Amino acid sequence: MLAARDLKAGYGHVPVLHDVSFSLTKGETLVLLGRNGVGKTTLLKSLIGITTPTSGEILLNDENVTGWAPHKLAYAGVAYVPQGRGIFGKLTVEENLLVGLRSRNDGRKTIPDEIWDMFPILRERIDQLAGTFSGGQQQILALARALCGAPELMLLDEPSEGIQPSIVQQIGDLLKTFNQDLNLTVLLVEQNLELAKRSATRCLVMEKGRISGQLSKEDLQDEDKVFKALAL
Template sequence: MLSASGLHVSYGPIEVIHGVDFTVESGEIVGILGRNGMGKTTLIRGLNGSLAARDGRIFLDGEDITNLPMHVRSRRGIATIVQGRGIFPKLSVWENLEMGRIAGGKRKASRLDEVIGYFPRLGERLKQLAGSMSGGEQQMLAIGRSLMSHPKVLLLDEPSDGIMPILVQQIARILAEINRNEGMTIVIVEQNVPMVFSLTSHCIILEKGRIVAEGNRDEIADSDIMKEYLAL
């Protein structure tokens, strides 16, 4: 479904991701764990096209998308929920959701009812300005907006950041429900290990831009990896 081969990604002259290889199967949830500054966000940006690959290849459903710009990758089915949510604070909840539909292609049918089914709070606040909502509600909106584009793959960058634990748990349950109901592929970048472990058994550990460990949840949890690379 989504894979990277020998992927290198840079910020200007500084290489941050150093030749990573991984595959995310269709319908799978994969957690990418690592401490601050280890390259997790850079990897997400390389996958979604907001940063160009310096070397290596990226494939979606067998198609080489390495040189496709971000907006084309979006229309191919890659949706990103950025750290900090990236909503439009001066637009209403409904307008934010509509922006997601447009990003997926103007002819895309509306998924408004389905999105509200996952996030009833959004249905209660359609006319409310997005910037007036809580951090957790804004994260729900960011995910809902991405769903409006009919994605194949959801890339989430630190979705628990700045959100109350009870809402983090709720969002994790909804992501699991989306995956279960729609078979949607989800890649979640996080420092919140319990959240990732609640969602997936397939984990990748990133350290200084390199994959230093990959395996199932139990293998990661029962090894020295947690102490060495996650400071847990």
């Protein structure tokens, strides 16, 4: 469904990604593990069109989408939940979700009932300003807003960051639902090993701007293998 081939990207004259290649098949939840500063966020920004690769290519459903603008990728079925969540604090829950509808390609203008069913707390707080939510509640809202766009592929950048353990567990359950019930393909950048274990069908390890290894779902249960892969 998604593939990167020999992808290079950076900021100005500072290279960050070095010949990154990987593929993601439909229905997978692929977790990208790695320490801070190895290029995980830059990779996601390159995939969603915020950062333009300096070379290499990105394929979405076998179409070359390298250099496409974020809004065009959104219409093509790619959702992005950035690090820090990116919700609109001065808008209500409902208004945030309505923004998510703008990336749909079917013209729908109303929030699907499935969103309210999946996220009952948002129905209860429909008129509450999103900025008054806790960090964990904002992350749940960001996930719901992304789903409002009816994506086929969701890119998530460290959704567990700064979130209380109970919400991290809920996010893990939601990712399983996305994968198993909605057949949604997920690329998850994460440092929380427990969330990776709960969510991943497969895992890639990133180091110094390169993919340095791969771990199966079974490998993730073996901390020695994980720590060795992460060079910890």
